[in-house]
Amino acid sequence: xxxxxxxxxxxxxxxxxxxxxxxxxxxxxxxxxxxxxxxxxxxxxxxxxxxxxxxxxxxxxxxxxxxxxxxxxxxxxxxxxxxxxx
Amino acid sequence: xxxxxxxxxxxxxxxxxxxxxxxxxxxxxxxxxxxxxxxxxxxxxxxxxxxxxxxxxxxxxxxxxxxxxxxxxxxxxxxxxxxxxxxxxxxxxxxxxxxxxxxxxxxxxxxxxxxxxxxxxxxxxxxxxxxxxxxxxxxxxxxxxxxxxxxxxxxxxxxxxxxxxxxxxxxxxxxxxxxxxxxxxxxxxxxxxxxxxxxxxxxxxxxxxxxxxxxxxxxxxxxxxxxxxxxxxxxxxxxxxxxxxxxxxxxxxxxxxxxxxxxxxxxxxxxxxxxxxxxxxxxxxxxxxxxxxxxxxxxxxxxxxxxxxxxxxxxxxxxxxxxxxxxxxxxxxxxxxxxxxxxxxxxxxxxxxxxxxxxxxxxxxxxxxxxxxxxxxxxxxxxxxxxxxxxxxxxxxxxxxxxxx
Numbered sequence: 331x332x333x334x335x336x337x338x339x340x341x342x343x344x345x346x347x348x349x350x351x352x353x354x355x356x357x358x359x360x361x362x363x364x365x366x367x368x369x370x371x372x373x374x375x376x377x378x379x380x381x382x383x384x385x386x387x388x389x390x391x392x393x394x395x396x397x398x399x400x401x402x403x404x405x406x407x408x409x410x411x412x413x414x415x416x
Numbered sequence: 417x418x419x420x421x422x423x424x425x426x427x428x429x430x431x432x433x434x435x436x437x438x439x440x441x442x443x444x445x446x447x448x449x450x451x452x453x454x455x456x457x458x459x460x461x462x463x464x465x466x467x468x469x470x471x472x473x474x475x476x477x478x479x480x481x482x483x484x485x486x487x488x489x490x491x492x493x494x495x496x497x498x499x500x501x502x503x504x505x506x507x508x509x510x511x512x513x514x515x516x517x518x519x520x521x522x523x524x525x526x527x528x529x530x531x532x533x534x535x536x537x538x539x540x541x542x543x544x545x546x547x548x549x550x551x552x553x554x555x556x557x558x559x560x561x562x563x564x565x566x567x568x569x570x571x572x573x574x575x576x577x578x579x580x581x582x583x584x585x586x587x588x589x590x591x592x593x594x595x596x597x598x599x600x601x602x603x604x605x606x607x608x609x610x611x612x613x614x615x616x617x618x619x620x621x622x623x624x625x626x627x628x629x630x631x632x633x634x635x636x637x638x639x640x641x642x643x644x645x646x647x648x649x650x651x652x653x654x655x656x657x658x659x660x661x662x663x664x665x666x667x668x669x670x671x672x673x674x675x676x677x678x679x680x681x682x683x684x685x686x687x688x689x690x691x692x693x694x695x696x697x698x699x700x701x702x703x704x705x706x707x708x709x710x711x712x713x714x715x716x717x718x719x720x721x722x723x724x725x726x727x728x729x730x731x732x733x734x735x736x737x738x739x740x741x742x743x744x745x746x747x748x749x750x751x752x753x754x755x756x757x758x759x760x761x762x763x764x765x766x767x768x769x770x771x772x773x774x775x776x777x778x779x780x781x782x783x784x785x786x787x788x789x790x791x792x793x794x795x796x797x798x799x800x801x802x803x804x805x806x807x808x809x810x811x812x813x814x815x816x817x818x819x820x821x
Contacts, residue, residue: 356468372469376539380534380536383532383534
């Protein structure tokens with residue numbers, strides 16, 4: 331996280347933005363919870379690239395598509411993303 | 417290879433509204449769907465047929481295709497597809513694909529760099545997204561392809577579908593065309609090429625015509641092998657009897673003024689359908705309202721049809737819906753079928769002063785009743801009527817469909 335924004339960017343802020351992004355991509359808000367799988371939500375690799383772009387744009391977080399390898403549930407993704415917000 | 421395909425459903429979205437009946441009825445009422453020099457489908461709402469995610473991941477031309485498909489299939493197969501899904505093919509035409517996402521993402525590349533370019537750019541842009549989306553939504557696993565030959569795309573896609581049926585490659589083929597390329601860049605580019613109307617008025621065959629009016633839309637037809645349609649007791653709405661396509665090999669934008677190649681498309685399509693010029697009861701013209709097309713098309717019809725062209729009803733649907741490029745041939749095939757089924761052809765709206773030498777029966781005064789021109793001794797008024805629908809394109813592509821109903 332870039333200097334100057336670090337004070338405002340907490341894991342919870344980033345996770346909230348990820349949930350908003352997921353809903354923009356298709357699923358209904360009530361479908362998006364930690365145990366939901368990306369397969370159930372019909373979120374694919376193209377969507378994950380878009381989520382990474384949103385995090386880069388909004389928070390300066392630079393993620394690579396490989397970071398999401400092995401990620402099955404929304405909770406798994408939150409775990410990965412939290413690792414970037416310290 | 418000969419024989420026809422049964423048409424069991426069709427649908428259209430045009431600047432006159434959503435639905436084939438809306439298109440036909442407003443056309444006959446002389447209503448224009450053109451406003452401000454463009455033909456937009458203002459009544460169109462993709463969300464009636466598609467999920468939020470599908471809408472987000474598709475350009476408007478794909479959405480237009482899906483909505484036209486849903487109308488067509490609701491008539492053809494209200495209880496679901498009656499064929500093995502691997503025996504159903506989908507072939508549609510689009511001249512441009514998505515200009516909108518290409519332009520937008522190019523701006524993003526320039527401003528923010530490649531890391532910000534949407535991963536959806538290519539799948540949204542590509543012309544084959546329309547048939548692919550129809551296959552994905554319905555599970556059709558036969559041939560799926562798109563034809564990108566400018567303003568002949570839709571007609572050529574329909575013709576290709578006919579040949580798939582004839583060859584036995586598919587039991588049913590979803591065919592048609594879709595286009596939505598109304599961006600300022602597209603308008604500027606067609607304008608600079610000298611093809612688009614500066615007055616914003618589409619008036620085919622009129623002395624004052626000054627180019628086509630850019631429009632969007634989609635037309636989709638369901639073709640079935642006639643024997644199979646009969647076996648399942650389908651209601652057959654019409655027949656696609658013939659198709660031919662030729663090329664001017666002349667100029668990248670201008671049609672050949674002698675009309676020889678385009679007249680050959682008409683003549684070969686009649687031959688393909690096994691009919692004579694005297695059997696043609698109506699012509700749905702390409703009729704773009706450009707100086708060059710309307711003159712060369714008139715000449716081509718005279719050459720191909722000979723004396724049979726005298727008095728033959730000829731009209732241009734583009735007079736009310738403008739030119740939807742790769743969708744045009746398909747939307748106009750739908751307009752032609754409706755005209756044949758209702759036995760009344762829509763008019764060439766706005767034609768007041770036919771240009772010198774443009775002297776066919778262009779139906780300037782309103783809808784015209786159609787009747788069997790060649791009486792075979794058994795005429796009782798219920799015999800199928802036959803029409804041809806022309807599409808000519810940048811690149812010199814000429815395509816003619818023969819339809820009956």
